[in-house]
Amino acid sequence: MDISTHKTHTGAPAPTPRPAASQRKHAARGATRLGDRVFLGLTRGSGILLLAIMVAIAGFLAYRASLAISKDHGNFLTTFEWNTGQQPPVFGIAVLAFGTVVSSIVAMVIAVPVAVAIALFLTHYAPRRLSGPISYVIDLLAAVPSIVYGLWGALILVPHMNGLFGWLNDYFGWTGVLSWEGGPPRSMLTVGILLAVMILPIITNVSREVFRQVPRMHEEAALALGATRWEVIRMSVLPFGRSGVISASMLGLGRALGETMAVATVLSPNFLIKASLLDPGGGTFAQNIASKFSEASEFGRDALIASGLVLFVITLLVNGAARMIIARRKEYSGANA
Amino acid sequence: MKLQRKNRRALALGALAVSGALALTACGSDDTGGKNNAGGGSTTASNSSVKCDDAKGQLLADGSSAQKNAIDAWVKEFSQACGVQINYKGGGSGAGITAFTQGQVAFAGSDSPLKPEEVTASQKICTDGGQGIDLPMVGGPIAVGYNLPGVDDLVLDAPTLAKIFDSKIKNWDDAAIKKLNPDAKLPNLKIQAFHRSDESGTTDNFTKYLKAAAPQNWKYEGGKAWQAKGGQAAPQSSGLAQQVKQTEGAIGYFELSYAKDMSTVAIDTGASAPVKATVENASKAIADAKIVGTGKDLSLELNYKTKAEGAYPMVLVTYEIVCDKGNKSDTLPATKAFLNYIAGEDGQKLLAQNDYAPIPDEIISKVRTTIEGLS
Numbered sequence: 001m002d003i004s005t006h007k008t009h010t011g012a013p014a015p016t017p018r019p020a021a022s023q024r025k026h027a028a029r030g031a032t033r034l035g036d037r038v039f040l041g042l043t044r045g046s047g048i049l050l051l052a053i054m055v056a057i058a059g060f061l062a063y064r065a066s067l068a069i070s071k072d073h074g075n076f077l078t079t080f081e082w083n084t085g086q087q088p089p090v091f092g093i094a095v096l097a098f099g100t101v102v103s104s105i106v107a108m109v110i111a112v113p114v115a116v117a118i119a120l121f122l123t124h125y126a127p128r129r130l131s132g133p134i135s136y137v138i139d140l141l142a143a144v145p146s147i148v149y150g151l152w153g154a155l156i157l158v159p160h161m162n163g164l165f166g167w168l169n170d171y172f173g174w175t176g177v178l179s180w181e182g183g184p185p186r187s188m189l190t191v192g193i194l195l196a197v198m199i200l201p202i203i204t205n206v207s208r209e210v211f212r213q214v215p216r217m218h219e220e221a222a223l224a225l226g227a228t229r230w231e232v233i234r235m236s237v238l239p240f241g242r243s244g245v246i247s248a249s250m251l252g253l254g255r256a257l258g259e260t261m262a263v264a265t266v267l268s269p270n271f272l273i274k275a276s277l278l279d280p281g282g283g284t285f286a287q288n289i290a291s292k293f294s295e296a297s298e299f300g301r302d303a304l305i306a307s308g309l310v311l312f313v314i315t316l317l318v319n320g321a322a323r324m325i326i327a328r329r330k331e332y333s334g335a336n337a
Numbered sequence: 338m339k340l341q342r343k344n345r346r347a348l349a350l351g352a353l354a355v356s357g358a359l360a361l362t363a364c365g366s367d368d369t370g371g372k373n374n375a376g377g378g379s380t381t382a383s384n385s386s387v388k389c390d391d392a393k394g395q396l397l398a399d400g401s402s403a404q405k406n407a408i409d410a411w412v413k414e415f416s417q418a419c420g421v422q423i424n425y426k427g428g429g430s431g432a433g434i435t436a437f438t439q440g441q442v443a444f445a446g447s448d449s450p451l452k453p454e455e456v457t458a459s460q461k462i463c464t465d466g467g468q469g470i471d472l473p474m475v476g477g478p479i480a481v482g483y484n485l486p487g488v489d490d491l492v493l494d495a496p497t498l499a500k501i502f503d504s505k506i507k508n509w510d511d512a513a514i515k516k517l518n519p520d521a522k523l524p525n526l527k528i529q530a531f532h533r534s535d536e537s538g539t540t541d542n543f544t545k546y547l548k549a550a551a552p553q554n555w556k557y558e559g560g561k562a563w564q565a566k567g568g569q570a571a572p573q574s575s576g577l578a579q580q581v582k583q584t585e586g587a588i589g590y591f592e593l594s595y596a597k598d599m600s601t602v603a604i605d606t607g608a609s610a611p612v613k614a615t616v617e618n619a620s621k622a623i624a625d626a627k628i629v630g631t632g633k634d635l636s637l638e639l640n641y642k643t644k645a646e647g648a649y650p651m652v653l654v655t656y657e658i659v660c661d662k663g664n665k666s667d668t669l670p671a672t673k674a675f676l677n678y679i680a681g682e683d684g685q686k687l688l689a690q691n692d693y694a695p696i697p698d699e700i701i702s703k704v705r706t707t708i709e710g711l712s
């Protein structure tokens with residue numbers, strides 16, 4: 001009936017749970033059984049495959065980009081234009097880089113505090129009966145395709161932003177960053193809000209898991225010292241979860257940087273950099289590629305690929321920065337305490 | 338512990354079953370009914386006029402999305418009569434020309450004629466020393482739609498349009514607009530000028546018109562990408578029309594079929610009366626065009642400054658691109674039969690029903706002769 005009973009009856013020596021040192025050495029030196037060898041091959045192959053794919057993508061981007069950039073009659077990094085069809089072609093990524101970074105920052109500023117608050121509520125405040133359904137709803141948010149977010153943004157969010165934009169303009173218009181000339185609110189702020197909704201689930205989910213792993217002893221110790229609930233969170237939960245929250249935010253940032261369809265449907269793009277987040281204009285790498293690709297000539301596509309390469313590099317830098325932050329903070333976090 | 342192991346195996350099996358089921362459903366939903374094209378009732382054109390010759394098999398084509406609706410209507414009639422499947426992808430003019438010069442499609446649709454380097458590239462595909470040629474097939478007016486409650490018959494001329502789209506005129510009660518519309522009650526409202534955020538043949542033709550008819554006020558080079566700096570943008574004609582519809586004070590340009598339920602601007606061309614954007618008026622303007630293609634190429638140069646009575650100057654002509662010689666022998670009969678049909682009287686008649694403008698007789702008769710000579 002059961003494997004174990006079968007084994008004991010045939011009298012075969014049951015495998016010892018802890019292999020002797022010599023045996024372990026043997027296993028490490030080389031796989032002997034077929035299953036081991038196949039599994040080793042599979043895992044190693046997957047690792048190599050991943051690297052090969054990354055190298056292939058980078059190589060492809062760099063090659064096609066070099067074709068385009070060598071013929072660019074503007075400065076690829078500082079030109080405020082994207083005219084690949086004219087002779088000579090003039091194009092640059094300044095506006096796109098600015099827009100990509102700005103919209104992502106707006107999204108992070110909105111999403112991270114909310115996500116951390118939701119995660120804390122779910123792990124430390126919400127009754128168990130409530131936290132289950134809420135987690136489920138958050139997971140659902142993550143499953144909505146981005147084009148649906150885009151349609152929702154263009155048809156529902158944009159028409160309902162007028163009130164907020166007017167209010168911001170009345171009270172904070174003097175900053176310049178939040179001034180508004182009127183007109184449809186299809187701007188960087190709207191995009192940022194939409195992106196914030198889109199990256200909320202991933203940040204919330206990862207933060208929730210991190211907060212759940214806070215050692216019970218820490219919290220109880222804090223409580224025993226007379227800390228209130230807020231003080232417990234401040235003294236034991238947040239320090240423990242900090243690096244986790246940072247990596248969660250970076251995951252969200254990665255999605256925000258590369259988001260395409262939602263931005264393309266909501267934003268009213270142009271090739272100007274404006275100080276105001278409320279006036280339409282600007283653009284992002286992914287949005288620009290999506291809207292220009294279908295009608296672009298061979299050369300125009302190379303130029304778009306060149307902009308894709310820059311996005312690739314920015315994403316790598318962001319990920320690298322996140323890893324550095326996490327690595328530096330690791331020793332202070334609760335994980336080693 | 339043992340129990341756990343057993344569970345894990347069951348879990349693996351379950352996962353396998355689930356993923357298998359997913360793969361199956363993926364396959365299931367992927368089947369696109371090619372037969373649907375052949376179905377569907379015919380409307381007016383009599384199928385008897387479609388000459389199939391020895392057309393058979395399947396045609397692949399790609400290109401301009403501006404003529405996609407026209408091609409779809411033609412394909413429906415043609416495949417019903419001849420049983421030939423034609424798959425026109427409408428991925429954009431650029432994609433169509435690329436596919437053509439790589440030999441992937443029998444013909445391509447394009448909003449603009451082939452450039453010299455594209456002709457050179459096509460010589461690799463067209464054998465027997467042939468090359469790609471442009472056949473004007475579909476015309477269409479570019480309508481300027483606007484959203485201004487209480488104002489129904491707005492009249493504008495080229496310089497005013499250019500200034501509006503270049504953000505030089507910013508308000509609807511501007512003196513220049515008032516002068517053209519003395520009787521209209523123009524509100525004090527900010528103008529929201531919308532343009533395409535993607536590259537488009539519609540933009541190309543619209544700005545070509547502005548540049549030709551108002552050179553003082555439109556200094557940009559032109560091309561498929563919008564080059565003026567200000568204004569609002571939206572992707573695709575449908576997106577643009579949607580924005581104009583929902584934004585008070587908006588104005589934008591798109592093919593006539595997207596301007597169905599909104600007011601459109603009549604153009605003061607210098608003719609005795611302002612000209613409305615209609616199919617007939619567009620055909621009159623195309624009749625004023627010159628054939629500038631050499632050899633068998635029939636690319637047109639439109640006269641944007643036309644002052645002919647009732648000629649609507651803002652038009653777009655899209656081409657079909659084929660090899661003049663050395664088309665692939667397996668697709669040639671079907672291609673020829675299809676082009677013959679669409680350039681024929683019935684094919685061109687079908688255009689007007691779909692908000693496109695037929696190509697005027699003088700030009701289309703040359704197109705027919707050229708199609709007869711394709712090899």
